[in-house]
Amino acid sequence: MTLQSTISPVVARPPAALTMAAALNAAIHDSMRDDPTVVLFGEDVGPLGGVFRVTDGLYAEFGETRVSDSPLAESGIVGTAIGMAIYGLRPVVEMQFDAFSYPAFEQIVSHLAKMRNRTRGRISLPIVIRIPYAGDIGGVEHHSDSSEAYWSATPGLTVVSPSNPADAYSMLREAIASDDPVIFMEPKSRYWMKEVLSLPVQTTPMNTAVVLREGTDVTLIAYGPTVKTALATAELATAEGLSIEVIDLRSLSPFDDATVGASLRKTSRAAVVHEAAQFGGYGAEVAARLTERNFFHLAAPILRITGFDIPYPSPKLEEYFLPTPDRILAALGTWEWS
Amino acid sequence: MSLNVESPVVSTAPAPQPLRLIDDTGHAVTDNAGDFVLPDPGTLLGLYRQMVVARRFDVQVTALTRQGRLATYPSALGQEACEIAAVASLDPGDWLFPTYRDSIALLTRGVKPEHILASFRGEWHSGYDQYEHRIAPQATPLATQALHAVGLATASKLKQDSTVALTLLGDGATSEGDAHEALNFAAVWQAPVVFVVQNNQFAISVPLDKQMRCRTIADKAIGYGMPGFYVDGNDVAAMYAVTSAAVDRARTGGGPTLVEGLTYRMEAHTNSDDPSRYRAAGDVDVWRRRDPIERLDTYLVSIGALSDQERAGIRDEAEDLAAATRECMMLPVRVDPLELFDHVYADPRAALAEQRAFLAAELAEHAALAGQPPATPSAPTTPSSSTTPAGAHA
Numbered sequence: 043m044t045l046q047s048t049i050s051p052v053v054a055r056p057p058a059a060l061t062m063a064a065a066l067n068a069a070i071h072d073s074m075r076d077d078p079t080v081v082l083f084g085e086d087v088g089p090l091g092g093v094f095r096v097t098d099g100l101y102a103e104f105g106e107t108r109v110s111d112s113p114l115a116e117s118g119i120v121g122t123a124i125g126m127a128i129y130g131l132r133p134v135v136e137m138q139f140d141a142f143s144y145p146a147f148e149q150i151v152s153h154l155a156k157m158r159n160r161t162r163g164r165i166s167l168p169i170v171i172r173i174p175y176a177g178d179i180g181g182v183e184h185h186s187d188s189s190e191a192y193w194s195a196t197p198g199l200t201v202v203s204p205s206n207p208a209d210a211y212s213m214l215r216e217a218i219a220s221d222d223p224v225i226f227m228e229p230k231s232r233y234w235m236k237e238v239l240s241l242p243v244q245t246t247p248m249n250t251a252v253v254l255r256e257g258t259d260v261t262l263i264a265y266g267p268t269v270k271t272a273l274a275t276a277e278l279a280t281a282e283g284l285s286i287e288v289i290d291l292r293s294l295s296p297f298d299d300a301t302v303g304a305s306l307r308k309t310s311r312a313a314v315v316h317e318a319a320q321f322g323g324y325g326a327e328v329a330a331r332l333t334e335r336n337f338f339h340l341a342a343p344i345l346r347i348t349g350f351d352i353p354y355p356s357p358k359l360e361e362y363f364l365p366t367p368d369r370i371l372a373a374l375g376t377w378e379w380s
Numbered sequence: 381m382s383l384n385v386e387s388p389v390v391s392t393a394p395a396p397q398p399l400r401l402i403d404d405t406g407h408a409v410t411d412n413a414g415d416f417v418l419p420d421p422g423t424l425l426g427l428y429r430q431m432v433v434a435r436r437f438d439v440q441v442t443a444l445t446r447q448g449r450l451a452t453y454p455s456a457l458g459q460e461a462c463e464i465a466a467v468a469s470l471d472p473g474d475w476l477f478p479t480y481r482d483s484i485a486l487l488t489r490g491v492k493p494e495h496i497l498a499s500f501r502g503e504w505h506s507g508y509d510q511y512e513h514r515i516a517p518q519a520t521p522l523a524t525q526a527l528h529a530v531g532l533a534t535a536s537k538l539k540q541d542s543t544v545a546l547t548l549l550g551d552g553a554t555s556e557g558d559a560h561e562a563l564n565f566a567a568v569w570q571a572p573v574v575f576v577v578q579n580n581q582f583a584i585s586v587p588l589d590k591q592m593r594c595r596t597i598a599d600k601a602i603g604y605g606m607p608g609f610y611v612d613g614n615d616v617a618a619m620y621a622v623t624s625a626a627v628d629r630a631r632t633g634g635g636p637t638l639v640e641g642l643t644y645r646m647e648a649h650t651n652s653d654d655p656s657r658y659r660a661a662g663d664v665d666v667w668r669r670r671d672p673i674e675r676l677d678t679y680l681v682s683i684g685a686l687s688d689q690e691r692a693g694i695r696d697e698a699e700d701l702a703a704a705t706r707e708c709m710m711l712p713v714r715v716d717p718l719e720l721f722d723h724v725y726a727d728p729r730a731a732l733a734e735q736r737a738f739l740a741a742e743l744a745e746h747a748a749l750a751g752q753p754p755a756t757p758s759a760p761t762t763p764s765s766s767t768t769p770a771g772a773h774a
């Protein structure tokens with residue numbers, strides 16, 4: 043199914059300033075209106091509209107048949123979504139916060155990811171699991187995890203993370219239309235970012251990375267919450283005469299080797315930025331595969347600027363944990379520049 | 381249709397003794413039958429035939445496993461009444477969510493031996509067409525499949541279809557969180573689903589009293605607000621009467637039911653298990669005397685519904701199936717290494733195409749070294765059946 047075919051029937055709306063939360067809401071709304079098999083359920087997604095209001099108004103419009111508060115059990119949410127998908131529905135489910143997706147780990151890893159393979163392609167599970175993730179919102183413990191490495195390391199899952207409202211709309215629509223299960227990672231700190239959009243908007247395909255800002259000296263790779271940090275770093279760097287190219291990965295699995303590799307071969311230096319801990323983190327995969335494929339184009343080792351290898355800290359300590367433009371620039375300064 | 385249902389909460393306690401219609405000695409009994417009545421002789425004869433055939437298959441596959449010709453096989457010997465009653469209660473359009481233990485349920489629903497054995501031979505994880513048979517892949521992660529059954533049943537309800545889902549679970553699996561979540565979701569959503577727990581009294585080596593302090597597993601139904609039935613799981617008449625009533629209730633909007641069949645696993649957990657380490661041979665003998673097939677045989681003979689000639693005919697059918705099962709082991713193992721990459725994603729991935737090409741080149745090199753003609757590169761395979769989900773057309 044192409045994105046075009048799923049978007050076209052939706053009536054065009056006049057330009058309006060939309061938050062990422064509102065863009066996500068519109069994406070679910072439009073997908074539900076276009077496809078009667080799309081159903082939505084999870085914790086508090088009904089009358090309340092979700093704790094981040096991403097599902098606001100959907101219960102009122104589509105009713106209990108298609109939008110429902112489920113019992114409070116994440117494994118149950120994913121497990122029942124799997125059964126519904128076997129019967130031809132397209133469930134969109136919400137994990138209320140990143141760390142609360144862990145009870146669903148077994149259903150996601152042992153069934154959601156593997157069903158197509160186990161059944162030799164007979165059973166597709168077109169399910170979207172929305173996970174609000176990452177920190178920088180002053181959240182108490184278990185409300186700021188970045189769990190993308192777990193999902194990205196699991197064959198069978200597609201893992202994406204938008205960084206702006208336009209992508210949030212376009213990518214979520216594409217995720218819902220996809221026949222593969224998609225882990226849709228929503229950066230909580232960006233929920234309130236506004237952008238003027240005329241919906242429906244279609245950005246580049248979900249599985250591709252984009253160069254958000256061109257540069258010649260360094261490729262800075264980010265996704266989700268750290269895209270903003272990377273763009274701010276690039277801005278600051280111009281004062282130091284450093285030209286940074288910023289890539290928004292958008293898709294963590296699959297990884298867009300072509301786009302990122304082309305940028306790296308141009309700049310010959312790369313760094314990857316994420317909030318999650320460094321050890322075994324997503325950046326390790328980025329650095330390893332880019333090095334394997336582009337070693338002779340590299341002028342310096344690929345750097346990772348990430349959270350420390352510690353559990354996500356308390357609100358008053360998170361500023362020391364999160365990667366900042368200063369920290370990124372300092373890291374780039376450790377390279378030998380000849 | 382909506383998930384929000386006004387329905388009375390059911391809280392009748394299951395009977396303290398297992399519900400039964402035919403006792404160990406093959407006599408019809410009514411003292412602990414609840415409202416259930418004996419199925420008619422024709423139905424019972426059909427169940428008898430299916431149990432005999434299923435047992436012959438099970439014994440044959442266990443033998444093949446002992447010969448080292450299958451990687452593993454979890455036997456259901458002694459549990460035929462639960463397995464066959466569950467399957468016999470379903471309409472062809474209903475869905476079954478089985479475990480590794482339930483191969484004879486698959487057989488009884490019409491899956492060919494070669495397709496059942498594909499997984500135990502190590503050819504592929506699930507070897508049959510799930511949509512053709514309306515059987516989910518046999519689940520190994522305990523109790524996970526129960527949630528899938530609830531989800532499918534709920535989808536059926538949302539679409540206002542009449543499809544019912546039935547899931548089989550072991551007693552040990554009821555300790556898992558997913559079992560609780562499945563029972564609770566089913567009750568809250570009033571999903572048309574039936575949970576059949578085969579209480580064979582052991583989870584590998586661990587007896588049920590180490591799993592729970594409840595009197596019976598069926599008692600837990602009270603807590604969830606659904607009917608629960610504690611049934612003699614070696615009495616196929618009772619298992620069939622209770623389970624088919626539960627399926628009917630689910631189909632007509634009455635919501636879920638928990639059925640516990642008290643039975644016994646006569647074989648080891650799998651071929652690699654040693655039951656002598658955790659249970660006495662005498663216990664097995666006690667349960668051998670409660671055999672589900674023997675007692676039904678006695679009963680059917682007593683009412684004149686099973687002649688020697690009919691029994692011989694059924695045994696011949698079972699022997700034919702055993703022969704066919706042995707024969708399918710003669711078929712070469714059918715694996716295509718390049719198929720490894722074909723069913724991971726619907727949306728093809730460049731990285732997998734690269735890895736597939738790598739393996740193809742490696743295979744060609746090995747073939748060349750062995751002096752064989754290079755294998756013709758196979759095109760990516762497509763599923764051998766329709767990929768349209770049942771009910772998706774609605």
Ligand SMILES: Cc1ncc(C[n+]2csc(CCOP(=O)(O)OP(=O)(O)O)c2C)c(N)n1
Pocket residue numbers: 481520521522549550551552553554580582583584645649
């Ligand atoms: C989640 C999970 N934990 C552990 C296992 C390993 N395991 C396989 S079968 C089994 C015992 C299950 O016992 P029960 O549910 O009573 O079913 P039975 O095998 O007796 O049919 C165990 C522990 C598993 N398959 N899944």
